[in-house]
Amino acid sequence: MNETANNQAYACKECPAGMMHLQYITYFTWLSDELITVPNFPAWVCDVCGRRDYDERAIAWLSMLLNPDAGKSTTRARWPRPPLEKRDSTRPSLG
Numbered sequence: 598m599n600e601t602a603n604n605q606a607y608a609c610k611e612c613p614a615g616m617m618h619l620q621y622i623t624y625f626t627w628l629s630d631e632l633i634t635v636p637n638f639p640a641w642v643c644d645v646c647g648r649r650d651y652d653e654r655a656i657a658w659l660s661m662l663l664n665p666d667a668g669k670s671t672t673r674a675r676w677p678r679p680p681l682e683k684r685d686s687t688r689p690s691l692g
């Protein structure tokens with residue numbers, strides 16, 4: 598089992614010198630006539646030629662969310678939001 602670090606990279610397929618780094622970008626896709634934007638979408642971006650490879654699992658996850666059979670309703674799909682960081686409130690309680 599390999600434990601991978603956060604700053605992993607691999608050689609670019611497009612150019613001989615580039616390295617693909619994981620970055621979080623805003624992903625745009627069309628759902629019927631509606632433009633969907635997905636912030637913080639994982640993508641592998643070459644630092645030389647700028648080639649983008651989207652994470653396969655993220656694409657699979659996205660297509661599952663956008664699958665019209667997944668939830669047939671008139672409401673928009675709601676994106677799961679990362680939990681907000683809890684702030685330490687060191688204020689003394691008033692009253």
Ligand SMILES: [Zn+2]
Pocket residue numbers: 609610611612613615616643644645646647648
């Ligand atoms: Zn490249």
